Amino acid sequence: MCRSIKTLREPYAPEVTPADIDAAALQYVRKISGFRAPAPHNAAAFDAAVAAVAAATATLLDQLVVRGGGRTAGAGS
Secondary structure, three states, X not given: OOOOOOOOOXXXXXXXXXXXXXXXXXXXXXXXXXOOOXXXXXXXXXXXXXXHHHHHHHHHHHHOEOOOOOEOOOOOO
């Protein structure tokens, strides 16, 4: 779906920064909303969605267990 979003778990990304997570969240919200940048009356909803997706992504990465290793190196690690 979102070809510009990179895989953010080991071994594809040995180190994931909060900026990586934010960029992926922004790309996802842009894709599903159809807006590159929202109109001012939609900005709060757009920004809240980006923050929610970024938080969910960070949680996911922190909880994933990669076979043959431990937890992934998420932003909260």
